[in-house]
Amino acid sequence: MTDQPHHGRDEPGHEPMPEPGNEDAVAQVTPRAGDPLPDPGIGTHVPRPSDVDPALERRAERQVSGLFGLATLLTLGFTVAYFAIPEDATLLNSSAMNLTLGVSLGGALLLIGIGAIQWAKKLMDDHEIVEMRHPSASSPEDRREALAALDVGAAESGFGRRTMIRNSLLGAMAALGLPAVVLLRDLGPLPGDAAEKTVWTKGMRVVNDVSGLALRPEEIELGQLVNAEPQIVFENDEGEPLEGAEKQAVKAKAAVIVVRIRPEDITPPEGRENWNVDGILCYSKICTHVGCPISLYEQQTYQVLCPCHQSTFDLADGGRVTFGPAHRSLPQLPLGVDDEGYLVALSDFPDIVGPSYPTMPQDR
């Protein structure tokens, strides 16, 4: 009981009594060693207006119950709104349902909270009380006895003595880690060379990524950028469009951008002189940084900017990185024209598409 001394218990309506101070503060009339000033102790309790004026006390009571009452009304309003408001009605340019449900529920909750806090602040006893701390550590006896108990247990089990049992148990427990790891093996397949290839093959048509229509060189204007996909996205070997995860995986790797640049502005890297068709170039749309699709194109400078981390690539200069965190050039797809006059790939991307990875082949 000594751990909760009480202070300054004054009678409501009376002058505050002289502060008795707690034992700890009383003990500190002289300053702590090294301190210039003594601890003045917890001050006298100053009564609140609602402690001394019954009218104010009643007013605070009315305030608190008023808040709670209003909260009830809002909650009822919530229920009415839920059933009464049509789902497509709008209010202040947003969903009327969302607005009324949220405001009534939020208001009710807020009023309950404010009411409770107001109750505590104005009406509940506001005398500071003192509780003594205990040391966080166990007592020396407890420590001794705990150790002794452990010791007895260890001795009786023979854990230290019967080393063969102990070691074989430890071995068995350690071996249990194996199934835990092995069971996770089927989380996914091994990558193999999957990350090195895309679905592009020699002769696959380049098609518009929305309509699925194959692109012809004459349709692409100077300065234009067309978002494109391999034809297989819309028409696989059975003539069916790809669906679901397969489609997403193909798009995540094989999406391309097709641009037309004045042939005299192009400075193709060595060996890529024939990869364009009259200035039409095709690049991977997937950033070599972390894989965002790129298509912010500045047609005067032939640069594309990745909207995620602002890596910038120069399409007239082999997709070279001109700014930003990407390291590798944007992979280029060699373009040609088939017998029917459509743009086709001459092969898969010679370079690796998408973000770099530790085990990627280093000759590409």
Next chain:
Amino acid sequence: MSTFSGQTASSPDGNASSNGTPAASGAVDHGRDGHKPLQDTSVGKAAAGPVKWLDDRVGMAGLVRKNLRKVFPDHWSFMLGEIALWSFVVLLLSGVFLTLWFKPSMTEVVYTGSYAPLNGLEMSEAYASTLDITFEVRGGLLMRQIHHWSAMLFAISITVHMLRIFFTGAYRKPRELNWLVGVGLFLLALVNGFSGYSLPDDLLSGTGLRFVDGLIRSIPVVGLYLEFFIFGGEYPGELIIPRLFTVHVLLVPGLLVALITLHMLLLVYQKHTQWPGPGRTENNVVGYPMMPVYAAKAGGFFFVVFGVTALMGALVQINPIWKYGPYNPAEVTAGSQPDIYVGWVEGAVRIMPAWESQFFGLTWSWNVFIPAVLLLGSLFAVLAFYPFVEQWVTKDRREHHLLERPRNAPVRTGLGVGGIVFYGLLLIAGGNDIIATQFQLDIYAITWFMRIAVFAGPVIAFMVTKRICIGLQRTDRERVLHGYETGIIMRSPDGSYSERHAPLTPVQAYELTTQDRVAPAALPATTDANGVAAPHRGRSRLHSRASRFFGSDVIDKPTAQELEEAHAHGPDGDGAHALPPGDEEFTGVSETGIPKPH
């Protein structure tokens, strides 16, 4: 008035209610007329049986007696952690509601719901069901927005709460463990925030996942293997959303609940820290009792937090997924950004130079690995190790229950502000595209500025903050020695001017001298008494250097002797303009200049 005090003190059985303790009887004593002891009320009589039944079996009266009147100190900054706690409860409530309709599936369906612009589009079931929650389930949009806002609030309030703990030294012994639990909670909050952000499978959340895919790929040696294991094959696969769903609603929340429980249990066991002040010592805790004051204030505060997030859910739009459309790996919106609590990582990724190297036959993507993985990891490592590093430097092995004013630990405060500036600059860098378009600035110039600023800014912030702290310490010392400046200029008979100083109240003066005295910096012992080189010289030199760095330029509080001398000689050294304490003539002069009593 206090007729009940006698009655409760002699109450026949004090064990089933709290009335047996003097504290409780005190409350009744102060309390309002007409209070009837609980056991005499009709509710009390009705409950007596069940309560006795329960106590006969679990014997909880001891626990209740000990904790019902547990004292918590009062300060506004102690509320920050409460915001985190309550927003977590709001997350649980709103999250359970959302799981009733959400389908964590990447199976493709054709949308036929009531949101016309997306009608007939192919999308994953996850996105379609999120649209259904938004448009078909009444109150669904509200709950989604409450859930997202409270997730923001959770992450932000944890951060701010952690800063409070840091700047006041509350992590010192015996609370290092609870600090570590807090660091774990911070990490889990980020993981859960991010996994939740990825679930709706809209274009924005998919872009976030694509970034995570790149991040995983950058992990040295095993990057690609991890990607295939996590996504169940090539990105994006069909498994990542169901897997993230389990992480988001089961694994991480389970850990969060466990760690929050541990956090609270340690708090209760070690008791809350308090600000130094009159009557507050290392051995006590001064404040208000759990029941009724904190039950009402903290309990009420839950409703305030819930209410505010509900109002935000009603009035402030967040994550309007129907505007982004379904995820398509070949599309992205300009201005794509993660939620604010991972914005700093995004910023680091954006300003990182394009470093990639190849050795040991492997490719090392430093441009992604350093900012996204190493930096994120080092934040938690720095946070986790800081209390132990500081303890090694100060060699302070005492228990601390009184908080330290930030100014009285200038180096710690400087480090903290340096950290905030680093974090803040990265957060700003994470929006470099938005800044460029809004302020018509060159995005490359912003990026270059940030590349330099993230290194220079924290250093400048550290130095400035440390100086400000020391300046404040000087002011404190001056005020204790010479009183406060009244703003009254006095002219002496010989014509010289000086400002009048008036003494502080004893409470104010005491509050400015409660900090620990500055320990003298340890000098390295290079040789022992016999002139033999001491072992671990390197470590001891490092330690003495660190300890000098930590304690350099710190202003100590005055000694009793200095105080006596200052009072004897007056504020200006000659005693001419000193005002004796309680100068009647003066106190009538300036209303505003009088120090407020505590």
